[in-house]
Amino acid sequence: MGVATTYLRNKQPQSGEKVKVPIFIRKSQFRLPTKPETPIIMVGPGTGLAPFRGFIQERQHLRDEGKSVGESILYFGCRKRSEDYIYEAELEVWVKKGTLNLRAALSRDQSKKVYVQHLLEQDADLIWNVIGESKGHFYICGDAKNMAVDVRNILMKILSTKGNISEVDAVQYIKKMEAQKRYSADVWS
Numbered sequence: 001m002g003v004a005t006t007y008l009r010n011k012q013p014q015s016g017e018k019v020k021v022p023i024f025i026r027k028s029q030f031r032l033p034t035k036p037e038t039p040i041i042m043v044g045p046g047t048g049l050a051p052f053r054g055f056i057q058e059r060q061h062l063r064d065e066g067k068s069v070g071e072s073i074l075y076f077g078c079r080k081r082s083e084d085y086i087y088e089a090e091l092e093v094w095v096k097k098g099t100l101n102l103r104a105a106l107s108r109d110q111s112k113k114v115y116v117q118h119l120l121e122q123d124a125d126l127i128w129n130v131i132g133e134s135k136g137h138f139y140i141c142g143d144a145k146n147m148a149v150d151v152r153n154i155l156m157k158i159l160s161t162k163g164n165i166s167e168v169d170a171v172q173y174i175k176k177m178e179a180q181k182r183y184s185a186d187v188w189s
Contacts, residue, residue, distance in 0.1 A: 029184050030055075030139060036062050039070035039136035041127065043151050045077030045105070045116050048142025049086060051186065055139075056091075060099045069099070071130065075116040077105035077147075117150040120158070127155070128162035137182045144187035152185075 011019045030051050033040065036059065042052040052074055059069045076091070078084040085106070094100035103123065107113045120127060130136035138155065140148050152174070159170040177183035 028186070029181075030141070030186055031181070031184075032058060033070075033137050033182075035070075037068050037070045039072070039130045039134050040139065041073045041075070041130050041136060042139045042141075043075045043116050043120070043147075044139075044141045045075075045147055046084070046142060047086075048140075048147075048186075049074075049076055051141055052139070053087060053090070056094050056100055060094060060097065063097070063099055070134075070136065071101060072099060073101040073103065073126070073130065075103045075105065075119055077107060077116040079106070079108040081106050081109055115150070116147065117154050120151060120154045124158045124162055127158050131155075131177070131182070132159065132163050135182070137184070138177065139183075140185040140187060142187060143189065144185075145189040148185055148187040 008021065011021060013019045028051070032055055040055065042055065044050070044052050056072060056074070059072050062069050074091070078086070081088070081104075085104070091100065091102055095102050103116075103119045105114045105116045105119050107115055131138055140151055142148065156167060156170040156174065159165060159173050160167050163170070163173070165173065174183055
């Protein structure tokens with residue numbers, strides 16, 4: 001069980017007792033680009049996949065209506081395909097339809113652990129093409145403590161090497177992307 005389900009299980013009312021469960025609503029900063037043709041990169045290991053399902057569903061809907069849609073690349077990570085590859089069948093349908101370019105990091109399914117940041121590093125040319133040349137959007141959702149920091153560092157390295165700029169300029173590039181709402185992170189620890 002997760003934190004929320006355990007909490008709710010422990011809040012079962014006893015003999016007519018009223019139980020209140022706090023709910024917090026936070027306005028999301030995650031928005032698809034206004035132009036559907038804009039390519040996007042989504043990095044969402046584990047439950048970080050949640051907001052990206054909606055993005056992909058929206059882009060599939062637009063494609064079904066005959067509209068032009070930019071490339072949608074998802075870096076999804078989990079430990080084992082057989083245990084926690086959530087929404088695998090749904091993701092594979094979108095891949096078959098050509099709506100999604102899926103890069104899956106299954107960290108425990110081989111002897112050496114593979115994480116989303118490793119796949120990003122392998123795909124440096126693709127990443128640079130999307131965010132450097134095509135002015136695409138980059139989204140991260142998930143663990144703030146390790147994954148998001150590593151992903152940001154890999155992104156800075158890609159910007160620096162493929163964009164032929166200094167590390168300082170790569171930091172400024174990401175800050176500019178944030179200001180333009182082209183780089184968004186929804187992370188937690």
